[in-house]
Amino acid sequence: MFPSPSGAGLHVGHPLGYIASDIYSRYKRLKGFNVLHPMGYDAFGLPAEQYAIQTGQHPDVTTKKNIARYREQLDKIGFCYDWDREIRTCEPDYYKWTQWAFIQMFNHYFNTKLQKAQPIELLINSFETSGTEGIQASCTEELQFTAPEWKSKSEKEQQETLLNYRIAYLADLKVNWCTALGTVLANDEVSDGLSVRGGYPVEQRVMRQWSLRVSAYAQRLLDGLNTLEWTDSLTETQKNWIGRSEGAELRFDIKDQDYNFEVFTTRADTIFGVTFMVLAPESELVKQLTIPDQALEVENYLDATKKRTERERIADRRVTGVFSGSYAINPVSGTEIPVWISDYVLAGYGTGAIMAVPAHDSRDYAFAKYFNLPIIPLIEGCDVSEESFDAKEGIMMNSGFLNGWTVKEAIQKAKDYIAEKQLGRLKVNFRLRDAIFSRQRYWGEPFPVYYKDEMPYMLDESRLPLELPVIDKFLPTEKGEPPLGRAKDWHTEDNFPLELCTMPGFAGSSAYYLRYMDPQNKTALVSAEANQYWRNVDLYIGGTEHATGHLIYSRFWNKFLYDLGLVCEDEPFKKLINQGMIQGRSNFVYRIKDSNTFVSLNLKDQYDTTQIHVDVNIVSNDVLDIERFKNWNPEYKNAEFILEDGKYHCGWAVEKMSKSMYNVVNPDDIVEKYGADTLRLYEMFLGPLEQSKPWDTNGIDGVHRFLKRLWSLFYKNNTLLVNNEKPSAEELKVLHKTIRKITFDIENFSYNTSVSAFMICVNELYTLKCTKKSILEPLVILLAPFAPHVAEELYRVLGNNETVCDAAFPICNEEYLKESIVKYPISFNGKVRFMIDLPADMSKEEVEKIAMANDQTEKFLEGKAPKKIIVVLGKIVNIVL
RNA sequence: GCCCGGAUGGUGGAAUGGUAGACACGAAGGACUUAAAAUCCUUUGGCUUCACGGCUGUGCGGGUUCAAGUCCCGCUUCGGGUACCA
Incomplete structure (x- = not known):
């Protein structure tokens, strides 16, 4: 267990999972197992810092206070945690190992052939002997250079190049920037264009940020799911988040230009139905393909798109776009097709450009209808007059050599054709993005990074932990730098400046379970002995809210450490149970409008009333404690009541458990009243x-x-x-x-x-x-x-x-438990009519005989002869008429 | 839109294809008590019957089966995830 200690303390929903795992732990101990059942705190993060900004108190102070309060509440419930193993992500002894892991990620790259992390030195060796020739490495951008070219690069250029391959890397990326929080956020921290924490607007911005190359592990993260005892819905959510899709990358030449670009498609079979191409507005191709005559119009469109936030784009599904002026050549049919620019194509997925097949893709269809572009149906009998036909079924037509084949066959044929004629290459794409790892905030792990000639270098491991410096205010500097810009002497002994960003919340929570195995270890995150003894987490109980965040990051982090030979299991959490959310149950009273009179639930329809939330703690079995209600709020001091049978009955509804709904129940109160x-x-x-x-x-x-x-x-x-x-x-x-x-x-x-x-x-x-x-x-x-x-x-x-x-x-x-007598229900056509007691060891034949001979049987037979008699020994007799 | 998971009394829920509603809350009645609390006992899906009993019943419509809350097909509806992923 690893909660984030908030200022509000625990409500009655939090301990649900803790109690469940406590029961299991105690059970396993009684069964003779050595049980590791620890507790610690995910203590860095935005809420503590926001609170610090508001109150001026150091987040360390409030965090310690919150933890003390949590501990007090937890102790009351009687958990069997091994408190000697308690860890806190904000303690230097702990975050030393978060920083240490980051250094390892910086010093490794991902070998796509071996599907594992390897020291960056191996890659440097390759560059020195043969440049990029034959290297198989996950990278941000495909680069090509020779060994002499590599050697002629300056130190700075070489470092910049290596960032393209490192697992922890610094790059100019389009990131989710949240102005209100003053920081960038990872994809899983954004929902519907709003920050998950706080619900503030998030916009896209290009910034130089630290990232973790999680996408390199996409295939392994997907494959690993099959080895886990997780619920179907959770593995399904992860599969969707990873989003593997098989397809082809196809090269399109541009008419009258010595230029070409690639698109990714899973529907190579629809190549004959491509009637236009679309580029994402942010795509680098836009500049290249916009002809002078269209330049002004394109510029206007790009400006308008930039101004809209992610949220506006999602909320408003209007079709927008602009023609670039260029034409591409269909590599299979040779037709000329216009290239458009529209924000319904995402720059971050595939190549940032698509081939549009309006007849068989609803988004392309909407676009084609709006701009009056041709729609060519490719499947026999499909009707595309009102909507596109997206299903992958039917027989191909209008498609040259693909005519007559089913869609599935045609996809394969088209792919084979592309590969054979070298029009492109087969490719697997993943939706999973790299994780943005910088936060422009104070309350997080400092990066063990300094800059020399604008290039990042890692501190020596002996310098760890690099502790958070003292600062005067937890706000950005006047120059707009992150809060660490306020720290005095925030540089190395040689005067090189240290990184100003800190790590995100998921940094500290990605490998905490390993630290539980060996919490005091001064020389390693976890010793090999302790790791081999405890291995991985047998049972993990947590909420579904971690499905696409923590549970992806932890698996990635663990796999990385596994590649380095530091842990012995490839997956961190063997069995996982999602406990359900405990919702609130609110109570209402009904005030007659413009009065201070409250009317009981079943009489309220006789009046014009307003529904008001009432504190559930002064309601028992939906009956209001009137005296406590009067004292609850001075406004109700002189309230009057219209009762039913001398009681005031409240209405109720299921809502989120929150202060504003007055439905929060505190476990302390329950323990006080009834015991733990x-x-x-x-x-x-x-x-x-x-x-x-x-x-x-x-x-x-x-x-x-x-x-x-x-x-x-x-x-x-x-x-x-x-x-x-x-x-x-x-x-x-x-x-x-x-x-x-x-x-x-x-x-x-x-x-x-x-x-x-x-x-x-x-x-x-x-x-x-x-x-x-x-x-x-x-x-x-x-x-x-x-x-x-x-x-x-x-x-x-x-x-x-x-x-x-x-x-x-x-x-x-x-x-x-052995029964000598079985009560047999005797049923007729499946309806149970009466019971007879018979010896448990009686044979089928005898049971049938006695059932048929029974007096009551005759009555229910109604003179008919049974068609069939079914006897299930020890269970039931069914007589079919 | 797509992908998951649900839907059973007044309420929370139980039920390896084999007596639907265990257990608990609430409600009603009773015992004890001066009284209350606590405790104990009885009843409690619906309709019908003086009663024995009968009929009906697991969101809706079909199907498989001797037998369906449970399995299959098609809907309705509520929750969760995801959202222009080509």
Whole structure:
């Protein structure tokens, strides 16, 4: 577990996953495993810094305060964390290793043939002997130079060239710039053109920024998903985010110019239907292909596009574009096709240029309709008069040598043709982008980087950690530099300036699980011994919000360390469970307009009312505590009420849990009122772990009663009832049935049904008036992972001097569960009519015979002869009429 | 638009293709109590019947099966992810 400690503290939704993993940890320990169950804090990041800007307090101070508050709240719930392993990303001892990993990434490149990271020296050697000839390296831009050319480059030029290949690299990139936050953001930190944190507008800007070459690992990140025990929806989300698509890169010549450019397409089969080409406005080709006559119009278009933010472009789907004046030549059919410029083509994907096939692509279709460009249908029988036909099915027509083939066959034929005639090359494209790694902020890891002649160099590892400097204000400098620009002496001993940006939030959270294995290690992130012992995370419980961020970065980071031989597992998280979100359940009161009179829920329709949120903590089972309501807000001091049966019933709705909805429930309050065990059990009892559900404190009495009833098996009027009598067969059956159910449920993370099983067990033992130690002791051990406090107490009461945590988990003995009698439901045409008790070992034939001979059978046969009789041994009898 | 995941009483939910609604909340009635709280007991999907019982019922429409909440096909609807990815 690795939460970001916020100032608001924990609400009742946060501990859900923690409780689930605590139960599993305690269970595994009882089963004899050495369990690593740690807790730490993802403590760097924007919220702490925003708060610091507002209050002037150092983020380190508020972060420490928040962590202390979290710890206090966590301790109340009774987690079995190994606090000796606690880590915090903002501690120099920890972020030393974040900086260290960055240095390694700078010093490596990705070999595409071996599909792994290799030292950059190997690449330099290649350059020295044969230039770029035959190198297979992931890069920002395809470069070509010879060995002599390389050698003739200056130091600065060589360094600049190497950045093109390094896994951690500095480059001029189009980045997501958020003015309000004053920083760039990674793709997963932007949604709908707004920052995920804060919801501020984000615009595209070209800036020189640090990036991690995550895209190099795209194929491995995709392949690795097959080896993981993750949910289908999560692997699906990652697959989409990685976005692998197979296609071809096709070369188009320009008419009357000695120039050509490439486009990427997955539909090579539609080459005969290309009626225009489109360039992204940001594409470098625009300058090249715009003819003088069109220059003014193109310029105007580019200006207009630049002014629109990403968000405006998304919100407004108007078709826009401008003709460049140039014509491309279709490499297969030889036709001349106009080249347009439009912002529906993205510069960042493929080559930033497309071949448009309006008949079979809805975006191209919209564009063609708007600008009156020709639409050529290529599939027999398709109707493109109203919309494009995007499906990859049907028989080809209007397509020369592809005519008569199915689309799937035609795609392959066209690709073969392209490869054979060398019109382009087959290519796999990924949607996954490199991760922008610079943040123009203070509260993050400083880069271990200094600049010499404007080129970045890494600090020597012996200089790590490079600690965050003290600054006077957490704002950009007057010159617009990041906050670190305010630091005094922010340079090396040789006076080279240090990097002013800091690392993003995901830097520190990408390898934290490795540090848990060996948290005090001074010489390595994790020792080989510790890593080989613990390997990777067996069970990871977290929310789906990490699907495209943290869970991609961590996997990338881990794979990189794996390539370097520093960790022994290729994937960091073996099994992953997404706990559902706990939503808020809000309550409402209804005020009659222009009055201070409130009317109960079912009478509100008789009046003209306004719905007002009311604090859920002064409502119980949707009934308002009127006295507390009056004191809740001075405005309601003299409020009057129209009641139903003497009560004020509130309305309710499921909403986000937030302060403004007055529906936040604090775990501390629940613990105060009912105890930690009740909170733990109730959180689990609410429903399946993976499912989202509203928090509704109604119902918590049920689990609390269960605990009291359990207690009553041990004590009556403070007198201990437990004895050493021999258990009856029935009592043993109740116990072992429960052992079997609980074991199965824990292994399957079905904790809500475990709680029911405990209730059933205690109810049955209560009915049997069972006070026998031989039954109650295993039950207490069984319950210990769920309700550790009461279990510990009762375990001691039973005469044990050791902690219940060191007990052995009970094992189900099937012998006690064998039934001698089976209740057979007798059904007619699938409808159950009556039951008969029969010996469990009775044969099919005998069961059938007795069922048919039964008095009641005759009645339900209605004089007919049965067509068929189905006997499922131990289950059911069905008589078909 | 595309991709996932849901839909079961008044509520949260349970059910390896085999008695739908376990368990719990709430509600109603009762016991104990001067009273309340706590505790205990009974009832509680709907319709129908004095009753025994009967009919009906897992979002909707089809299908497979001796048997479907569960499997298949087609919809409706709610949540989540993603969004000009060529």
